[in-house]
Amino acid sequence: xxxxxxxxxxxxxxxxxxxxxxxxxxxxxxxxxxxxxxxxxxxxxxxxxxxxxxxxxxxxxxxxxxxxxxxxxxxxxxxxxxxxxxxxxxxxxxxxxxxxxxxxxxxxxxxxxxxxxxxxxxxxxxxxxxxxxxxxxxxxxxxxxxxxxxxxxxxxxxx
Numbered sequence: 001x002x003x004x005x006x007x008x009x010x011x012x013x014x015x016x017x018x019x020x021x022x023x024x025x026x027x028x029x030x031x032x033x034x035x036x037x038x039x040x041x042x043x044x045x046x047x048x049x050x051x052x053x054x055x056x057x058x059x060x061x062x063x064x065x066x067x068x069x070x071x072x073x074x075x076x077x078x079x080x081x082x083x084x085x086x087x088x089x090x091x092x093x094x095x096x097x098x099x100x101x102x103x104x105x106x107x108x109x110x111x112x113x114x115x116x117x118x119x120x121x122x123x124x125x126x127x128x129x130x131x132x133x134x135x136x137x138x139x140x141x142x143x144x145x146x147x148x149x150x151x152x153x154x155x156x157x158x159x
Contacts, residue, residue, distance in 0.1 A: 064152040068135040081119040089119035091139035098132040
């Protein structure tokens with residue numbers, strides 16, 4: 001194979017970097033230990049832009065909702081996973097920024113979990129105007145020794 005033009009090399013580099021980031025995220029999710037956090041009953045998160053579950057039907061999951069809005073230059077991130085009675089949830093949340101058509105991870109919240117069937121996440125992260133952002137949740141819903149993997153995402157642009 002000969003030398004590729006500089007534009008092809010850059011494109012391959014970006015593709016390889018994105019593939020590596022995706023593989024690392026999946027590996028990280030698989031190896032992340034569950035950390036139990038006490039639910040804060042005073043924290044209220046309003047989910048006004050509920051997105052549908054990406055998969056058509058689950059056995060242990062009632063809903064996966066996610067929202068991404070902005071307050072000034074803060075990304076206001078929210079997610080909710082509702083499992084059936086008797087479930088617990090662990091999750092990882094990724095915030096990505098779209099640069100030159102490619103999403104790059106800029107913030108990861110990991111080791112998140114619930115001790116019951118309702119998982120609620122709310123976070124903030126300072127971002128830059130003029131970019132599109134994507135918030136993704138990958139969650140595991142546990143019940144009776146089985147695990148169900150669910151995910152959802154939403155995109156929004158800060159102008």
